[in-house]
Amino acid sequence: MAVATMSSLEKVFDQPTLTIQLSDGGDGYIMAECLDIPGCASQGKTRQEALANVVDAISVCLEVIVEDAAAKLRSAGPPQAEADCYKFSLATSELLPA
Secondary structure: OOOOOHHHHHHHHHOOOOOEEEEEOOOOOEEEEEOOOOOOEEEEOOHHHHHHHHHHHHHHHHHHHHHHHHHHHHHHOOOOOOOOOEEEOOOOOOEEEO
């Protein structure tokens, strides 16, 4: 899986849906790619199998993105608690007062 850029991750978490493109893999398989997460793709022998597999791939990609963001936050340590409400950006790992 390719490393997604920060700007592409910001787009992923700001939109309500992700775009999946199907194409002929040329080897008897259907390729399925999530256009919103660079490197997030899968394949299947049928369109339905390709879609099911890319949904699994999207789930794994999002899980990795969240784990990486949480690890960055833990390593940075907690910020000064000056507000009662904060927003945590999964894309940038920033914790900012809301």
